[in-house]
Amino acid sequence: xxVAPGLPAVARDAQIEEWLATDLDHWCRRVVQRHFHPxxxxxxxxxxxAELPFDxxxxxxxxxxxxxxxxxxxxxxxxDPGDLVxxxxxxxxxxxxxxxxxxxxxxxxxxxxxxxxxxRGLWRRWSFVTEGFQEGRSWLQATPTGPxxxxxxxxxxxxxxxxxxxxxxxDPRWVKRLIRAGRLAExxxxxxxxxxxxxxxxxxxxxxxxNTTPALFQALRQRHPELVAGxxxxxxxxxxxxxAMYHTFRESLGGGIxxxxxxxTFGNAASLPVAPDAGLIGYVPNYPxxxxxxVRKDDWTTPVDYGTVGQVRLxxxxxxxFLPNILERDQAVRLRTEHWPCDGVANVRPLQETxxxxxxxx
Amino acid sequence: xxxxxxxxxxxxxxxxxVELYKAYPVMxxxxxxxxxxxxxxxxxxxxxxxxxALEERQSTGTVRExxxxxxxxxxxxxxxxxPDAIGxxxxxxxxxxxxxxxxxxxxxFRMLVHSRHVPEPAPDAPRQGIALAFVPAGAPETDxxxxxxxxxxxxxxxxxxxDGSQRILMLSGLAAALEQVAAAAPPGTVVPLPDRLxxxxxxxxxxxxxxxxxxxxxxxFATPRLPLLSCLEQRALASADDxxxxxxxxxxxxxxxxxxxxxxxxxxxxxxxxxxPSIPEGILDFPFPVVHVDKPEHIEQAVxxxxxxxxxxxxxxxxx
Numbered sequence: 001x002x003v004a005p006g007l008p009a010v011a012r013d014a015q016i017e018e019w020l021a022t023d024l025d026h027w028c029r030r031v032v033q034r035h036f037h038p039x040x041x042x043x044x045x046x047x048x049x050a051e052l053p054f055d056x057x058x059x060x061x062x063x064x065x066x067x068x069x070x071x072x073x074x075x076x077x078x079x080d081p082g083d084l085v086x087x088x089x090x091x092x093x094x095x096x097x098x099x100x101x102x103x104x105x106x107x108x109x110x111x112x113x114x115x116x117x118x119x120r121g122l123w124r125r126w127s128f129v130t131e132g133f134q135e136g137r138s139w140l141q142a143t144p145t146g147p148x149x150x151x152x153x154x155x156x157x158x159x160x161x162x163x164x165x166x167x168x169x170x171d172p173r174w175v176k177r178l179i180r181a182g183r184l185a186e187x188x189x190x191x192x193x194x195x196x197x198x199x200x201x202x203x204x205x206x207x208x209x210x211n212t213t214p215a216l217f218q219a220l221r222q223r224h225p226e227l228v229a230g231x232x233x234x235x236x237x238x239x240x241x242x243x244a245m246y247h248t249f250r251e252s253l254g255g256g257i258x259x260x261x262x263x264x265t266f267g268n269a270a271s272l273p274v275a276p277d278a279g280l281i282g283y284v285p286n287y288p289x290x291x292x293x294x295v296r297k298d299d300w301t302t303p304v305d306y307g308t309v310g311q312v313r314l315x316x317x318x319x320x321x322f323l324p325n326i327l328e329r330d331q332a333v334r335l336r337t338e339h340w341p342c343d344g345v346a347n348v349r350p351l352q353e354t355x356x357x358x359x360x361x362x
Numbered sequence: 363x364x365x366x367x368x369x370x371x372x373x374x375x376x377x378x379x380v381e382l383y384k385a386y387p388v389m390x391x392x393x394x395x396x397x398x399x400x401x402x403x404x405x406x407x408x409x410x411x412x413x414x415a416l417e418e419r420q421s422t423g424t425v426r427e428x429x430x431x432x433x434x435x436x437x438x439x440x441x442x443x444x445p446d447a448i449g450x451x452x453x454x455x456x457x458x459x460x461x462x463x464x465x466x467x468x469x470x471f472r473m474l475v476h477s478r479h480v481p482e483p484a485p486d487a488p489r490q491g492i493a494l495a496f497v498p499a500g501a502p503e504t505d506x507x508x509x510x511x512x513x514x515x516x517x518x519x520x521x522x523x524x525d526g527s528q529r530i531l532m533l534s535g536l537a538a539a540l541e542q543v544a545a546a547a548p549p550g551t552v553v554p555l556p557d558r559l560x561x562x563x564x565x566x567x568x569x570x571x572x573x574x575x576x577x578x579x580x581x582x583f584a585t586p587r588l589p590l591l592s593c594l595e596q597r598a599l600a601s602a603d604d605x606x607x608x609x610x611x612x613x614x615x616x617x618x619x620x621x622x623x624x625x626x627x628x629x630x631x632x633x634x635x636x637x638x639p640s641i642p643e644g645i646l647d648f649p650f651p652v653v654h655v656d657k658p659e660h661i662e663q664a665v666x667x668x669x670x671x672x673x674x675x676x677x678x679x680x681x682x
């Protein structure tokens with residue numbers, strides 16, 4: 001797979017700068033017009049347009065996307081992923097269908113056009129550079145692969161970052177199935193199985209960077225601290241990470257890099273630098289293709305105040321994939337950003353109910 | 363990584379745990395046992411309307427709450443998951459004591475059901491009650507409208523709210539005094555709790571404490587097998603006498619959730635499961651992530667969180 005063919009580093013950085021300078025309303029109009037174009041739009045959105053009480057082509061501002069309602073994820077579980085891709089993209093479509101975690105049931109599936117793969121790769125490379133990773137080093141990718149987009153990191157590190165990449169596969173669906181069945185001893189066995197493979201690769205000291213999940217890195221740190229201490233850096237995503245975990249990881253790595261990101265198959269966010277002892281881990285989305293709002297748990301259309309916790313609402317505004325108002329199963333602190341054109345999110349964790357009845361305290 | 367179990371206090375009137383009871387045989391076995399120890403039917407323990415007489419209602423409610431928290435513990439234990447430290451608030455502290463072997467389960471439940479025999483207040487006795495007081499987060503605990511009132515006593519500290527703006531305190535005392543203070547205070551500052559007719563954790567509970575003292579003195583206590591955090595002061599209960607002392611004082615002394623979770627943090631707790639519905643979700647701030655468990659789906663969420671945060675799911679706590 002070619003991620004960014006022939007695009008020199010300067011051009012890549014210029015592309016990121018161009019995106020960050022984009023006016024969100026202008027970008028929103030562009031994506032909406034493309035997906036709802038009568039001849040070249042995407043089949044799914046054209047079908048939806050016929051059911052809507054208004055013409056979605058009249059949407060001119062990002063805030064107006066709420067008129068489309070929350071995106072129904074079942075669409076991505078049962079439908080043809082190609083139906084979300086505008087007909088402007090030549091048929092037959094050629095590329096990968098990626099799946100969401102699928103740890104809670106039937107996975108969601110989305111088709112990634114070459115542009116989407118390239119854009120994701122550019123952002124990922126930008127994150128690597130920003131976090132201090134060096135090109136031309138060796139990596140171990142110990143993450144889900146197969147249907148999971150995170151596994152594409154093997155190619156991204158190799159092709160965009162001139163890395164020599166070792167890979168170990170893990171199956172998060174199997175872990176979740178074991179947990180659901182209460183087979184915790186087998187979860188432990190499976191973790192040991194993964195750690196043995198990781199230790200085998202890391203043992204001889206031939207790997208600079210590890211790309212894995214916070215959960216697996218935590219287990220590695222506990223069982224093989226010497227291997228973690230020998231790394232020059234680690235890149236983490238896929239499971240929740242707390243500020244306390246992050247600081248522990250930094251300590252275990254000595255001076256090594258601890259890069260993290262938040263996201264899923266639909267869209268991602270890169271972490272902002274985390275100050276020593278900080279209680280907040282902030283992320284900024286891959287703007288303008290990805291934006292994230294933090295909204296009230298009881299009213300998905302209304303953002304919470306900065307610094308307070310709400311549900312994460314994700315919007316994908318890619319030219320080839322339009323997914324407005326996905327209500328994530330995550331909650332986060334709404335983050336005001338100084339050098340980013342949109343809000344960020346911080347301290348992401350699985351969504352919790354919020355009681356409105358403090359009298360239940362006693 | 364260290365796992366803590368946190369048990370709330372108080373006695374709710376709504377039934378909880380019915381779905382868990384249907385889903386987990388280990389919980390049904392426990393409820394059969396509790397039924398045998400208490401003479402209550404499983405239905406009374408689980409979901410039926412609580413009795414109307416004040417102390418009998420309180421007694422049955424405590425059996426219900428303690429049984430549910432214990433059942434959640436047993437569901438995790440059956441899967442091989444146990445805490446490294448445990449703490450509870452009021453009834454939760456006593457239930458926690460039973461979970462770490464400081465008192466037998468049977469003795470705990472026999473004590474709870476014995477409390478139904480506490481004499482009811484005289485018909486002409488002034489009504490008691492409790493209220494929550496909401497004060498600015500940084501304010502001292504005396505900074506509430508009921509401070510200094512002879513018929514109002516500070517009885518609990520639940521700590522800071524999840525948005526960091528307020529601190530929630532509990533006040534116990536005569537209902538008329540609480541209502542009077544609430545009416546005079548800015549709206550929402552002091553909120554009397556309906557159907558809470560006992561001035562818990564205050565000197566007004568001295569008759570209850572005196573009645574229960576001989577029963578508690580006759581109970582057998584042991585050294586807790588795991589760190590058991592007190593809700594009466596910020597420390598771990600280290601001996602059988604410590605635990606007995608908590609059982610005695612719990613009725614009349616103010617409780618502090620802050621003391622419990624600060625103590626747990628001091629034990630290195632990185633994640634806590636809130637056992638049962640006694641601490642509402644999302645209202646309070648904790649110094650570590652918490653997962654509330656009172657429905658079957660919460661079991662999976664809790665274990666998944668433990669896995670993701672690096673709690674070893676298979677190693678006994680003593681070696682973790």
